[in-house]
Amino acid sequence: MNLNVDGENIYGADIPWLYALRKKARDAFVKNGLPTAKTEAWKYSYLPSGILDEFTIAAEPHHCDGHCHEKESLPFDCRQIKFCNGSLEHIAHDLPRGVMIMPLIEAVENAEIKPYLNKSFAVGEFPFADLNTALAEQGLFIVIGKETELQEPIYIHYHQHEGAPKLNNIRNVIVLEKGAKATIIEDFDAKEDAHYFNNIVNEIYVGTDAFLQHYTRQNEAAEARHVALNSVAVKAGGQYRDFVVHNECLYARSESYVCLKQENASAEINGAYRLQNSGHSDITSNIRHLAPHTFSDQLVKGVLDGKAHGVFQGQIHIAPNAQQTEGRQLHRALVLSDGAEVDCKPELEIFADDVKCSHGSTCGDLDAEQLFYMQSRGIALDDARQILIAAYLNEVFGKIEDVAVAEWLKSIF
Amino acid sequence: MTQKLLEIKDLYAGVAESGKEIIKGLNLTINAGETHAVMGPNGAGKSTLSYVLTGKPDYVVTGGSMRFAEHDLTALKPEERAALGIFLSMQAPVEIPGVTTQNFLKHAINAQRKYNNLPELDAAEFLKLLRSAAKNFDISSEMLKREINVGFSGGEKKRLEILQLSLLQPKLAILDEADSGLDIDALKIVSQGVNQWHTKENSLLIITHHLDLLRQIKPDFVHIYADGKIIKTGDMALAEELETSGYKNYLDAAK
Ligand SMILES: Nc1ncnc2c1ncn2[C@@H]1O[C@H](COP(=O)(O)OP(=O)(O)OP(=O)(O)O)[C@@H](O)[C@H]1O
Numbered sequence: 001m002n003l004n005v006d007g008e009n010i011y012g013a014d015i016p017w018l019y020a021l022r023k024k025a026r027d028a029f030v031k032n033g034l035p036t037a038k039t040e041a042w043k044y045s046y047l048p049s050g051i052l053d054e055f056t057i058a059a060e061p062h063h064c065d066g067h068c069h070e071k072e073s074l075p076f077d078c079r080q081i082k083f084c085n086g087s088l089e090h091i092a093h094d095l096p097r098g099v100m101i102m103p104l105i106e107a108v109e110n111a112e113i114k115p116y117l118n119k120s121f122a123v124g125e126f127p128f129a130d131l132n133t134a135l136a137e138q139g140l141f142i143v144i145g146k147e148t149e150l151q152e153p154i155y156i157h158y159h160q161h162e163g164a165p166k167l168n169n170i171r172n173v174i175v176l177e178k179g180a181k182a183t184i185i186e187d188f189d190a191k192e193d194a195h196y197f198n199n200i201v202n203e204i205y206v207g208t209d210a211f212l213q214h215y216t217r218q219n220e221a222a223e224a225r226h227v228a229l230n231s232v233a234v235k236a237g238g239q240y241r242d243f244v245v246h247n248e249c250l251y252a253r254s255e256s257y258v259c260l261k262q263e264n265a266s267a268e269i270n271g272a273y274r275l276q277n278s279g280h281s282d283i284t285s286n287i288r289h290l291a292p293h294t295f296s297d298q299l300v301k302g303v304l305d306g307k308a309h310g311v312f313q314g315q316i317h318i319a320p321n322a323q324q325t326e327g328r329q330l331h332r333a334l335v336l337s338d339g340a341e342v343d344c345k346p347e348l349e350i351f352a353d354d355v356k357c358s359h360g361s362t363c364g365d366l367d368a369e370q371l372f373y374m375q376s377r378g379i380a381l382d383d384a385r386q387i388l389i390a391a392y393l394n395e396v397f398g399k400i401e402d403v404a405v406a407e408w409l410k411s412i413f
Numbered sequence: 414m415t416q417k418l419l420e421i422k423d424l425y426a427g428v429a430e431s432g433k434e435i436i437k438g439l440n441l442t443i444n445a446g447e448t449h450a451v452m453g454p455n456g457a458g459k460s461t462l463s464y465v466l467t468g469k470p471d472y473v474v475t476g477g478s479m480r481f482a483e484h485d486l487t488a489l490k491p492e493e494r495a496a497l498g499i500f501l502s503m504q505a506p507v508e509i510p511g512v513t514t515q516n517f518l519k520h521a522i523n524a525q526r527k528y529n530n531l532p533e534l535d536a537a538e539f540l541k542l543l544r545s546a547a548k549n550f551d552i553s554s555e556m557l558k559r560e561i562n563v564g565f566s567g568g569e570k571k572r573l574e575i576l577q578l579s580l581l582q583p584k585l586a587i588l589d590e591a592d593s594g595l596d597i598d599a600l601k602i603v604s605q606g607v608n609q610w611h612t613k614e615n616s617l618l619i620i621t622h623h624l625d626l627l628r629q630i631k632p633d634f635v636h637i638y639a640d641g642k643i644i645k646t647g648d649m650a651l652a653e654e655l656e657t658s659g660y661k662n663y664l665d666a667a668k
């Protein structure tokens with residue numbers, strides 16, 4: 001893996017502030033290395049030390065006969081953006097007033113992105129994000145202006161097809177100014193046998209009284225690796241709502257780092273995963289209540305079969321001044337086989353006294369009494385199991401207000 | 414000519430996990446159209462009999478035979494027994510969070526239709542059928558939209574069981590304490606529902622501790638069931654006698 005950010009081939013080497021940031025991130029990554037079994041936040045999900053050697057970061061021209069520019073037919077209206085093999089191929093045009101979407105490389109050119117790039121988390125905290133900062137050339141800068149309500153969701157499709165094994169470092173910066181409202185849907189998929197590593201970092205700034213609804217549908221290829229960080233800063237009265245769905249792939253980790261920075265900021269982080277074979281899915285969150293009257297709520301449900309491995313790590317941090325704060329968190333998993341495994345690590349870190357916090361994690365199998373009740377009415381055992389699994393997951397999908405989106409997210413299971 | 418529907422011969426069965434024996438040499442034949450009542454002390458094994466007949470995996474048959482219409486029941490899965498026409502109204506109907514009553518019933522009806530090579534009902538056909546049946550059992554459409562049995566009162570659960578009986582139209586209905594927890598009106602609704610379904614071809618096995626339901630449904634036979642087998646068979650007069658003098662005489666005699 002070429003980590004040489006001094007070279008001419010990395011974009012922005014000639015932009016001093018960017019060069020300095022890249023170098024700092026590169027140095028941190030080189031110094032810390034990849035997380036290992038001893039890295040607390042990664043102990044259930046560390047990757048083999050030589051993993052990155054398998055991949056190249058060089059963009060290669062691909063020939064997809066214009067498929068990159070074809071619109072997806074989706075069960076909801078949206079503005080579509082597409083990355084193909086890690087490169088931005090199609091960007092939404094004709095945007096309503098107050099909405100700006102531009103490629104990352106343009107945004108660094110005139111420094112508009114500077115106040116936001118790597119400002120939501122510190123260099124050295126997230127190893128894959130440092131790698132991303134050092135190397136990312138592809139990505140988006142999205143700004144929803146003051147009091148602007150974007151009706152149609154922004155749909156970002158990341159598709160991988162044939163080609164040499166590729167590490168895609170994609171960096172998106174999403175800014176909602178005061179009172180802005182938007183929905184962003186990220187969709188990851190691939191040609192069946194594609195071999196790649198997606199390393200995605202979203203920095204999300206939810207302004208005062210702004211509202212962002214964020215969905216992520218991870219439907220990567222079976223052999224794919226997927227590491228994503230959503231680093232979110234929410235101002236007074238702002239709301240961040242997130243829902244992530246993991247289908248099975250070799251390795252997937254979605255991490256949310258959410259700072260509720262001012263009063264009445266809130267976050268709802270839900271998710272679901274379904275693993276059938278030997279895949280690995282990690283949903284990790286760190287919700288930081290940094291001001292009084294902040295709220296967070298999280299429900300993640302998983303269904304595991306075969307020899308799959310699920311990981312849930314949830315940290316709620318409540319700062320000393322963050323009184324009258326509420327943080328709730330629950331993870332539940334259905335473990336359908338003896339070979340499947342779930343590791344859970346809930347952590348509460350509370351430094352204020354007037355707070356309401358709860359967290360929990362449960363693992364169980366399908367209920368034998370329920371299965372027999374259904375069978376005794378003529379429903380075949382296998383169908384009964386599927387009905388109960390769907391019912392189990394419906395609890396969390398039911399939290400999505402937009403029924404069309406909920407159905408679409410579910411459809412990959 | 415009488416036609417045998419269910420024939421249980423010298424049946425032995427117990428708990429699969431522990432091997433504990435519960436049914437110990439039970440004989441019972443039910444012909445088409447007949448109504449049999451089974452009465453007996455708590456813990457005698459009445460509910461276990463209903464589960465063994467319907468194939469609950471917690472129990473194993475260790476001896477004897479059970480035949481239903483030309484089929485050896487022990488070789489069939491629970492869902493196959495149901496599709497052949499055995500229905501069990503459970504003593505404690507099971508709650509299933511996340512599955513609406515309506516959806517559950519649609520799955521059940523269509524699964525049985527499919528098994529019997531009948532076309533599945535579409536949404537409209539099903540709803541029509543369901544609505545008219547629900548009215549007979551005083552079950553509101555609000556209740557049908559709720560998760561099945563979740564938060565239902567004891568009486569509501571029992572009415573819903575009988576609604577299922579009327580929708581699924583089995584050949585043999587086993588009612589395990591279908592009368593427990595019912596108020597006077599609900600008892601009438603349940604017994605009317607059962608009588609409506611009950612024809613010359615359909616048979617009933619009623620497990621109960623009370624006479625109220627039996628007075629409405631009028632069993633042909635009343636059996637005393639104790640320690641895993643039937644120790645005495647009579648008619649309604651036997652049930653009336655039990656109500657005043659209890660099981661003591663019969664239990665002592667059986668020892
Ligand atoms: N799965 C099981 N595991 C262990 N013991 C069981 C199991 N099922 C039933 N039993 C025992 O077998 C005996 C018979 O139980 P069963 O429920 O069949 O009785 P019953 O005649 O229906 O009683 P009641 O009138 O109280 O409903 C009881 O002692 C019960 O505890």
Ligand SMILES: [Mg+2]
Binds near residue numbers: 459460461504589
């Ligand atoms: Mg019983």
